[in-house]
Amino acid sequence: MGFLQPNLPDLDLPTWQRGTRRERMRPLVRHFCEIGFGSPDVVTLVYVFKIGLYLLVGWLFVLSTPGIDGFFSVSDWWRDPVVFYKFVLWTMLFEVLGLGCGFGPLNLRFTPPLGSFLYWLRPGTIRLAPWPGRVPLTGGDSRTVADVVLYAALLVSLVVAAFGEVPRWQVAVALGVLAVVALRDKVIFLAARSEVYGTLAVTYLFVSGDQVVAAQLVMVAIWWGAATSKLNRHFPYVVAAMMSNSPVWRFGKMKRRFHRDFPDDLRPGPISAALAHGGTVVEFVVPLLLLLVMGDRSPRSPLS
Numbered sequence: 001m002g003f004l005q006p007n008l009p010d011l012d013l014p015t016w017q018r019g020t021r022r023e024r025m026r027p028l029v030r031h032f033c034e035i036g037f038g039s040p041d042v043v044t045l046v047y048v049f050k051i052g053l054y055l056l057v058g059w060l061f062v063l064s065t066p067g068i069d070g071f072f073s074v075s076d077w078w079r080d081p082v083v084f085y086k087f088v089l090w091t092m093l094f095e096v097l098g099l100g101c102g103f104g105p106l107n108l109r110f111t112p113p114l115g116s117f118l119y120w121l122r123p124g125t126i127r128l129a130p131w132p133g134r135v136p137l138t139g140g141d142s143r144t145v146a147d148v149v150l151y152a153a154l155l156v157s158l159v160v161a162a163f164g165e166v167p168r169w170q171v172a173v174a175l176g177v178l179a180v181v182a183l184r185d186k187v188i189f190l191a192a193r194s195e196v197y198g199t200l201a202v203t204y205l206f207v208s209g210d211q212v213v214a215a216q217l218v219m220v221a222i223w224w225g226a227a228t229s230k231l232n233r234h235f236p237y238v239v240a241a242m243m244s245n246s247p248v249w250r251f252g253k254m255k256r257r258f259h260r261d262f263p264d265d266l267r268p269g270p271i272s273a274a275l276a277h278g279g280t281v282v283e284f285v286v287p288l289l290l291l292l293v294m295g296d297r298s299p300r301s302p303l304s
Contacts, residue, residue, distance in 0.1 A: 036245035227283035
């Protein structure tokens with residue numbers, strides 16, 4: 001695999017095209033198990049840069065808080081709940097801009113590497129209302145100028161809410177705009193990962209003594225929901241595919257070990273099964289420990 005060139009299956013294309021569907025799939029699946037997606041190394045660096053950008057901008061939002069100073073003085077402010085909520089709001093903004101988990105070539109988005117704001121700021125593009133026949137003023141499937149304004153208002157409200165002191169009313173405004181946008185286009189609601197970050201943002205509206213506990217309960221519910229979804233027989237297959245596609249494992253010999261008997265039996269092997277079930281146990285146990293284990297839970301400073 002090169003820095004700029006992909007690693008593609010070595011096929012005699014005319015012969016491959018004459019094969020049955022099963023015969024055409026066999027070399028492609030074997031290639032994926034041993035190589036993965038085959039993207040060039042520069043793609044991995046793009047994702048590393050994106051993660052660095054996410055951390056840097058989130059860090060700058062944190063440093064905009066009155067009373068929090070020092071770019072490298074993390075030990076002075078990392079326990080402040082406002083830091084947690086700023087990253088919640090920033091992450092929602094990051095996702096709804098299209099920079100999050102649906103970004104880039106590994107999600108089959110190449111040129112451009114994202115859609116999101118490129119579509120949602122353009123009138124005439126498709127939208128998908130959740131209940132067009134039940135909620136007034138939400139019918140139709142074409143984006144209007146009002147929809148564009150609502151989406152832009154969501155972006156601005158999240159930036160404003162994450163900057164400075166974070167008063168509750170600014171978070172409430174952002175959540176209100178999100179709710180209105182969701183009634184017009186549920187795709188934007190889902191793209192913002194509202195089931196996670198929107199729910200966490202709601203806990204910010206609670207009184208100071210209940211905010212952190214409410215956020216902990218939300219995280220337990222999210223982690224346990226994710227863990228429960230993995231209580232099945234197919235999750236080891238997911239892990240085997242993820243490991244085959246991981247840029248961490250640089251050699252095919254290691255990737256072959258995630259399967260039972262490469263290249264003849266490509267079902268997940270014992271290592272994939274152990275990682276799958278072990279990860280499920282971690283998702284059940286760790287949030288429970290974080291919720292129940294006693295410690296110093298007093299915030300560094302009160303939330304505004």
